[in-house]
Structures are given as C-alpha cells and as structure tokens.
Amino acid sequence: MSTTHVLVLSLAxxxxxxxxxxxxxxxxTVLMCVExxxxxxxxRLKQTVNLDQVNVMEG
Structure with missing residues (x-):
C-alpha cells in the first residue's frame, strides 16, 4: 500500500x-467514533515508522 493510499484512508x-x-x-456511538x-x-503512525525504516535501509 502506498503512502498516499494510507494517508487518504487515515484521513477518511x-x-x-x-x-x-x-x-x-x-x-x-461516541466511543466507537473515538475508536x-x-x-x-x-x-498513520505505523505508515510513518515504516517509511522511516525504508529510508534508513536505503541509506
């Protein structure tokens, strides 16, 4: 999944x-919305960590 897809899904x-x-x-319902x-x-945090790990591995 690309970064753009994850960003759009997270925003949605x-x-x-x-x-x-x-x-x-x-x-x-409010508790489910908070969830x-x-x-x-x-x-979004998971995607950011994965992106950071890819950049570190590439040098």
Whole structure:
C-alpha cells in the first residue's frame, strides 16, 4: 500500500470519527467514533515508522 493510499484512508477514518462524534450523542456511538479516530492516528503512525525504516535501509 502506498503512502498516499494510507494517508487518504487515515484521513477518511479520522473525518468519519469526527463527524460521527459531532452528529451522534449516544455514548456508545461516541466511543466507537473515538475508536475510529485512534485507529486513524495509529494507521498513520505505523505508515510513518515504516517509511522511516525504508529510508534508513536505503541509506
């Protein structure tokens, strides 16, 4: 998966989580939206670490 694809997926998950938190007021739904936001951040962080490792290995 390329960096652009991961960035777009992460942005979509983050946006979906923020919109879900703004629209819904059910506690369980808000917790699921927070989970989406955290998953988006985790996905982006994982991609950044992998990209950094590739750059280090290439020299």
């Amino acid at each position: 998950l983050f946006t979906l989580g923020v919109v879900g938190m703004a629209v819904r007021r059910n506690f369980i 989406l936001i955290l998953n988006a951040a985790n996905l």
